[in-house]
Amino acid sequence: MPDISPHPLLEAATFTVELPASLSRVELGVDFDGPAPLSTDDEVKGAVRRLLRKGGFKPSGRNKPASEYLIKAHAGGFLGPINVAVDVCNLVSLHSGLPISVVDIDRTQGGLSVRIVEAGSYVFNAAGQELKLDGLLCLHDEAGPCANAVKDSQRTKTHDDTRRLLYVVWGTNELPGRSALAGSWASELLASTGARIG
Numbered sequence: 001m002p003d004i005s006p007h008p009l010l011e012a013a014t015f016t017v018e019l020p021a022s023l024s025r026v027e028l029g030v031d032f033d034g035p036a037p038l039s040t041d042d043e044v045k046g047a048v049r050r051l052l053r054k055g056g057f058k059p060s061g062r063n064k065p066a067s068e069y070l071i072k073a074h075a076g077g078f079l080g081p082i083n084v085a086v087d088v089c090n091l092v093s094l095h096s097g098l099p100i101s102v103v104d105i106d107r108t109q110g111g112l113s114v115r116i117v118e119a120g121s122y123v124f125n126a127a128g129q130e131l132k133l134d135g136l137l138c139l140h141d142e143a144g145p146c147a148n149a150v151k152d153s154q155r156t157k158t159h160d161d162t163r164r165l166l167y168v169v170w171g172t173n174e175l176p177g178r179s180a181l182a183g184s185w186a187s188e189l190l191a192s193t194g195a196r197i198g
Contacts, residue, residue: 001014001016001112002014002112002113002114002139002140002166002168003111003112003113003114004113004114004115005113005114005115005116007054007116007137008054009050009051009054009172009173009174010051010114010137010170010171010172010173011171011172011173011175011176011178011179012114012168012169012170012171012179013167013168013169013171013179013180013182013183014166014167014168014169014183015166015167015183015186015187015197015198016105016164016165016166016167016197016198017085017164017165017166017167017187017190017195017196017197017198018163018164018165018195018196018198019084019085019162019163019164019165019193019195020193020194020195021163022160022161022162022163023083023084023085023158023159023160023161023162023163024083024160024161026083026084026193026194026195027084027193028084028087028088028189028190028192028193030081030084030087030088030090030091030189032074032079032090032091032094036091036095036185037095037181037185038092038095038096038097038178038181038182038185039095039097040067040071040094040095040096040097041097043175044096044097044098044175044178045065045067045068045097047172047174047175048065048067048097048098048099048149048170048172049065050172050174051137051149051170051172051174052065052136052137052149052150054116054137055116055117055135055136055137056134056135057133057134057135057136057137059149059150063131063132063150064150065099065149065150065170066093066099066100066149066150066151067093067094067096067097067098067099067100067149070090070093070094071094071097074094079094083158083160084190084193085102085158085162085165085190086102086158088186088189088190089101089102089167089186091189092169092182092185092186092189093182096169096178096181096182096185098169098170098171098175098178098179098182099148099149099150099169099170100167100168100169100170100182100186101139101147101148101149101152101167101168101170102147102152102158102165102166102167102168103139103146103147103152103153103156103157103158103165103166103168104156104157104158104159104162104164104165105164105165105166106162106163106164107155107156107157108141108143108146108156108166109141109142109143110141110142110143111141111142112139112140112141112166113139113140114137114138114139114140114168115137115138115140116135116136116137116138117133117134117135117136117137117138117140117145118134118135119133119134120132120133120134120144120145121133122144122145122146122153122154122155123153123154123155124151124152124153124154125151125154126154131148131150131151133145133148136148136149136150137149137170139166139168141156143155147168148170149170167183167186169182169183169186
């Protein structure tokens with residue numbers, strides 16, 4: 001589990017997953033329109049944005065939290081299946097309103113920590129586009145930042161052969177207990193595939 005630096009607002013939930021087979025062979029039908037134990041609203045949206053602003057980052061426009069992107073994509077009919085790891089992340093984030101990161105643990109290097117980035121950037125997609133990270137709360141490994149509530153790094157994203165995952169639910173103490181509920185829901189869904197949750 002990552003070492004989380006003190007933060008006045010962060011209430012993260014983290015858990016690891018060991019899949020029963022490579023990611024491309026694990027299936028779980030995810031219904032983005034089905035019943036859900038959580039729902040989101042403008043209060044959640046505002047609290048998440050305040051969390052990300054705390055270090056000086058501006059979470060708007062192309063830098064909006066991933067959960068806001070998912071809500072917009074779902075409303076437009078553009079949210080579809082990718083793989084079980086990402087689908088569970090997207091489903092829970094969509095309904096909870098909390099951004100969620102998922103990384104391939106075997107693509108990380110050394111110890112993990114969560115802290116604000118003073119300055120820097122990373123590539124977040126296969127096209128080589130970069131996200132400026134100045135002031136943004138991020139998951140780090142020994143090679144640098146690798147995930148956050150806006151866009152995860154391409155370097156540690158899942159792939160067909162992924163077996164071990166780390167999830168980070170980017171919650172805030174303005175919404176006490178919500179990150180734990182979101183993490184529990186995601187864990188239950190993944191455990192139903194035969195995965196081991198840690």
